[in-house]
Amino acid sequence: MSKQQEIITISRKIIYSKGYQATSISDILDAANIGKGQFYHYFSSKHDLGLAVVEDLVKECDQEVFLEIFQSEFDPITKLNKMLKRTLVFHTDEEGKSGCPVGNLAIEMSEHDETFRLKIQYIFDRWISFIEETLNELIKQGHFPSTMDSKKHAQSIVAMIEGGVLLMKSQKDISFLTNVLDVIREQYRLS
Amino acid sequence: MSKQQEIITISRKIIYSKGYQATSISDILDAANIGKGQFYHYFSSKHDLGLAVVEDLVKECDQEVFLEIFQSEFDPITKLNKMLKRTLVFHTDEEGKSGCPVGNLAIEMSEHDETFRLKIQYIFDRWISFIEETLNELIKQGHFPSTMDSKKHAQSIVAMIEGGVLLMKSQKDISFLTNVLDVIREQYRLS
Amino acid sequence: MSKQQEIITISRKIIYSKGYQATSISDILDAANIGKGQFYHYFSSKHDLGLAVVEDLVKECDQEVFLEIFQSEFDPITKLNKMLKRTLVFHTDEEGKSGCPVGNLAIEMSEHDETFRLKIQYIFDRWISFIEETLNELIKQGHFPSTMDSKKHAQSIVAMIEGGVLLMKSQKDISFLTNVLDVIREQYRLS
Amino acid sequence: MSKQQEIITISRKIIYSKGYQATSISDILDAANIGKGQFYHYFSSKHDLGLAVVEDLVKECDQEVFLEIFQSEFDPITKLNKMLKRTLVFHTDEEGKSGCPVGNLAIEMSEHDETFRLKIQYIFDRWISFIEETLNELIKQGHFPSTMDSKKHAQSIVAMIEGGVLLMKSQKDISFLTNVLDVIREQYRLS
DNA sequence: CATGAATGAGTTTTCATTCAT
DNA sequence: TATGAATGAAAACTCATTCAT
Numbered sequence: 001m002s003k004q005q006e007i008i009t010i011s012r013k014i015i016y017s018k019g020y021q022a023t024s025i026s027d028i029l030d031a032a033n034i035g036k037g038q039f040y041h042y043f044s045s046k047h048d049l050g051l052a053v054v055e056d057l058v059k060e061c062d063q064e065v066f067l068e069i070f071q072s073e074f075d076p077i078t079k080l081n082k083m084l085k086r087t088l089v090f091h092t093d094e095e096g097k098s099g100c101p102v103g104n105l106a107i108e109m110s111e112h113d114e115t116f117r118l119k120i121q122y123i124f125d126r127w128i129s130f131i132e133e134t135l136n137e138l139i140k141q142g143h144f145p146s147t148m149d150s151k152k153h154a155q156s157i158v159a160m161i162e163g164g165v166l167l168m169k170s171q172k173d174i175s176f177l178t179n180v181l182d183v184i185r186e187q188y189r190l191s
Numbered sequence: 192m193s194k195q196q197e198i199i200t201i202s203r204k205i206i207y208s209k210g211y212q213a214t215s216i217s218d219i220l221d222a223a224n225i226g227k228g229q230f231y232h233y234f235s236s237k238h239d240l241g242l243a244v245v246e247d248l249v250k251e252c253d254q255e256v257f258l259e260i261f262q263s264e265f266d267p268i269t270k271l272n273k274m275l276k277r278t279l280v281f282h283t284d285e286e287g288k289s290g291c292p293v294g295n296l297a298i299e300m301s302e303h304d305e306t307f308r309l310k311i312q313y314i315f316d317r318w319i320s321f322i323e324e325t326l327n328e329l330i331k332q333g334h335f336p337s338t339m340d341s342k343k344h345a346q347s348i349v350a351m352i353e354g355g356v357l358l359m360k361s362q363k364d365i366s367f368l369t370n371v372l373d374v375i376r377e378q379y380r381l382s
Numbered sequence: 383m384s385k386q387q388e389i390i391t392i393s394r395k396i397i398y399s400k401g402y403q404a405t406s407i408s409d410i411l412d413a414a415n416i417g418k419g420q421f422y423h424y425f426s427s428k429h430d431l432g433l434a435v436v437e438d439l440v441k442e443c444d445q446e447v448f449l450e451i452f453q454s455e456f457d458p459i460t461k462l463n464k465m466l467k468r469t470l471v472f473h474t475d476e477e478g479k480s481g482c483p484v485g486n487l488a489i490e491m492s493e494h495d496e497t498f499r500l501k502i503q504y505i506f507d508r509w510i511s512f513i514e515e516t517l518n519e520l521i522k523q524g525h526f527p528s529t530m531d532s533k534k535h536a537q538s539i540v541a542m543i544e545g546g547v548l549l550m551k552s553q554k555d556i557s558f559l560t561n562v563l564d565v566i567r568e569q570y571r572l573s
Numbered sequence: 574m575s576k577q578q579e580i581i582t583i584s585r586k587i588i589y590s591k592g593y594q595a596t597s598i599s600d601i602l603d604a605a606n607i608g609k610g611q612f613y614h615y616f617s618s619k620h621d622l623g624l625a626v627v628e629d630l631v632k633e634c635d636q637e638v639f640l641e642i643f644q645s646e647f648d649p650i651t652k653l654n655k656m657l658k659r660t661l662v663f664h665t666d667e668e669g670k671s672g673c674p675v676g677n678l679a680i681e682m683s684e685h686d687e688t689f690r691l692k693i694q695y696i697f698d699r700w701i702s703f704i705e706e707t708l709n710e711l712i713k714q715g716h717f718p719s720t721m722d723s724k725k726h727a728q729s730i731v732a733m734i735e736g737g738v739l740l741m742k743s744q745k746d747i748s749f750l751t752n753v754l755d756v757i758r759e760q761y762r763l764s
Numbered sequence: 765c766a767t768g769a770a771t772g773a774g775t776t777t778t779c780a781t782t783c784a785t
Numbered sequence: 786t787a788t789g790a791a792t793g794a795a796a797a798c799t800c801a802t803t804c805a806t
Contacts, residue, residue: 003769003770017302018302018303019212019299021210021212021213022212022303024795024796024797025796025797025798026795026796026797034770034771035770035771035772036771036772036773036797036798036799037769037770037771037772037799037800038769038770038771039798040797040798040799040800041768041769041770042769044798045797045798046796046797046798097302098302099298099301099302103298103357104298106357106360106361107290107294107295107298107299107357107360107361108210108298108299110290110360110361110363111208111209111288111289111290111360112209112213117361117363120361121361121362121363124358124361124362125362149370151370152370152371152373152374153374155355155358155367155370155371155374156351156355156370156371156374156375158354158358159350159351159353159354159355159357159358159367159371160347160350160351160354161354162350162353162354162357162358163349163350163351163352163353163354163355163357164346164347164350164354166294166297166298166350166353166354166357167315167346167349167350167353169297169298169301169302170297170298170301170308170311170312170315171312171315171316172301172308172312176346176350179340179342179343179346179347180343180346180347180350182343183343183344183346183347184347187378215778215779215780216779216780216781217778217779217780225787225788226787226788226789227780227781227782227787227788227789227790228783228786228787228788228789229786229787229788231780231781231782232786232787236780236781237779237780237781385790385791399684400684400685401594401681403592403594403595404594404685406774406775406776407775407776407777408774408775408776416791416792417791417792417793418776418777418778418792418793418794419778419779419790419791419792419793420790420791420792422776422777422778422779423789423790423791424790426777427776427777428775428776428777479684480684481680481683481684485680485739486680488739488742488743489672489676489677489680489681489739489742489743490592490680490681492672492742492743492745493590493591493670493671493672493742494591494595499743499745502743503743503744503745506740506743506744507744531752533752534752534753534755534756535756537737537740537749537752537753537756538733538737538752538753538756538757540736540740541732541733541735541736541737541739541740541749541753542729542732542733542736543732543736544732544735544736544739544740545731545732545733545734545735545736545737545739546728546729546732546736548676548679548680548732548735548736548739549697549728549731549732549735551679551680551683551684552679552680552683552690552693552694552697553694553697553698554683554690554694558728558732561722561724561725561728561729562725562728562729562732564725565725565726565728565729566729569760597799597800597801598800598801598802599799599800599801607766607767608766608767608768609766609767609768609769609801609802609803610765610766610767610768610804611765611766611767613801613802613803614765614766618801618802619800619801619802
């Protein structure tokens with residue numbers, strides 16, 4: 001792994017936990033064990049690093065969620081179940097205390113930094129699109145009525161997940177997320 | 192309105208838009224047109240002000256949502272519809288650009304400041320409880336089957352709203368919220 | 383003297399000697415024996431201080447050169463002689479090593495900071511105007527032929543002084559200035 | 574042109590416009606499209622480069638002004654006229670915005686770096702000497718009275734030119750220079 | 765010769781908080 | 786109560802220089 005990627009990976013963890021603004025360059029330097037000069041050799045500014053971190057998040061979503069799940073050969077029900085499963089595993093590992101890496105930045109940065117917002121918007125857009133397509137497949141299969149507005153429901157599913165993660169974080173209780181995931185499975189008859 | 196309340200009200204607006212950490216005491220002094228001495232007369236620290244702001248949020252929720260809606264004489268369906276309506280109106284006024292005042296602080300502060308987290312937790316707890324009770328009423332009325340796990344669904348409804356607001360903020364598009372609200376109405380047969 | 387004026391006075395000396403860019407805020411803090419916070423309480427930035435220093439220079443020129451010499455009741459020859467005398471005294475005190483406070487900033491800042499340039503331009507404009515008026519008086523008195531272009535000559539006199547000071551500074555020899563002043567007196571028959 | 578000379582030429586332009594201190598090594602690397610290693614192969618430090626740049630200036634003056642003009646076979650009046658003409662052409666090309674390459678460094682560096690100062694002093698010394706000699710020729714020819722102090726007047730002429738360029742730069746108006754050059758021609762009856 | 769990664773001291777600036785009046 | 790001067794630690798960023806390759 002290149003030094004630059006190493007810095008991004010370390011920064012991502014810190015930013016995920018503390019937030020972008022509360023993360024100081026020094027926090028990163030200490031964690032990565034590098035000097036100021038080296039940091040600014042790879043990134044022109046904290047903002048530049050922040051964008052690189054979001055970009056890294058985009059790549060990971062593309063790879064681990066979109067490619068491995070939605071663009072796979074699984075049947076639609078399995079796709080959605082795998083997505084829900086992955087969500088739970090991710091937050092179980094992290095003890096749920098930090099919330100959603102994308103959602104956190106969405107809330108912290110969207111209003112005041114359009115460059116961040118656009119990258120985050122892209123992730124949500126893609127995510128929703130993939131779910132929408134999957135719901136469309138299910139409609140075609142007769143799993144849902146053809147009158148179903150798949151876009152609305154795709155947005156709702158993402159909203160429920162993000163909201164569930166938010167609640168889990170603020171209530172310090174992973175059951176808030178598991179319950180929301182249960183309700184999704186129930187409402188969309190995924191199990 | 193007392194000077195102290197005035198400071199809280201002004202600070203709340205700024206913190207709502209910029210976040211707690213990104214809001215400086217100077218931002219508040221400028222907006223409130225007061226000096227440092229006056230600020231520190233009323234609040235012992237920025238943290239103290241922050242808690243007062245969350246407390247103010249708690250009070251408003253208690254009054255405008257919990258008391259006026261859930262502790263009213265409306266029938267349960269109306270209660271839920273009024274809650275959804277209020278959510279939409281609030282974000283329409285604010286153009287949706289700042290997201291949810293409670294959710295924002297939940298994400299920004301929960302992990303690193305337990306005092307903030309507890310107050311926010313309390314708001315969500317109460318909100319969820321009221322919805323749960325309302326769902327229970329509906330179960331009693333036969334609107335939902337008696338097997339329904341009202342707690343789970345109450346959590347889900349709050350999650351959808353918070354997630355919908357989060358999406359609306361990051362996508363800069365109020366339709367993300369309206370769509371999610373529609374799905375709630377649809378799924379719980381509120382209209 | 384107010385703290386702010388004190389900072390300006392100290393900064394002016396340092397900037398005069400080291401130049402604006404080479405003067406660090408720390409240089410000023412050390413010399414003025416104040417903390418960073420205090421500095422930024424009085425000045426919003428280094429640039430802001432720089433402008434205040436030039437402004438201070440403007441005021442001093444207005445007072446010590448323009449008001450006391452040109453707007454006095456002296457006859458025109460005396461005015462010009464007093465101006466030349468003052469120039470020499472100023473640089474004798476300072477050992478001539480730092481050059482002209484205005485000329486230095488003119489050269490250092492004019493090209494890259496228009497706000498500095500405008501203030502400096504104003505000083506030279508006024509200075510040249512006063513000399514021009516004085517030359518006009520001398521033309522009226524028949525001391526110079528009526529065909530004399532007083533504006534050109536006023537510019538030349540300022541140029542000679544500034545150039546003389548520049549040479550004195552770079553050659554580390556005050557005689558370069560005294561010689562130039564002599565030539566001015568000679569050419570304009572001031573003695 | 575050798576790589577080293579190339580770096581000097583590029584650096585000279587940048588330093589001429591921005592000043593020595595405000596010019597960073599990176600500015601030069603970017604403009605010259607070279608790496609750090611190559612720079613430090615040719616120059617031991619920024620200071621070393623600075624001196625090489627002044628040396629380059631010395632050489633150019635020697636060649637283009639002193640050799641081609643003063644050490645030529647032109648008659649003295651023509652020499653001085655050519656010198657004035659060259660001054661004007663130089664600053665017309667450069668739009669006058671950057672001032673005199675030698676004068677700028679004289680003011681910026683003289684007081685705090687003796688090695689720079691000595692090289693700059695040398696240029697002015699030679700320039701003044703050549704003018705002095707030329708004036709002496711003119712005295713011999715009876716163009717000026719034998720009582721004329723040619724050294725003083727040589728210094729004055731250089732002072733006027735440097736001062737005229739300084740005014741032109743700070744007033745952003747080339748007429749300040751042309752006027753001063755006119756006055757020189759007038760006072761020394763060169764046209 | 766040449767690259768560019770790495771160093772680290774130094775720069776300007778911000779900011780919560782305290783203190784004298 | 787109220788003002789705003791003062792403090793000082795910490796923030797983001799720059800830059801000349803060195804070093805491993």
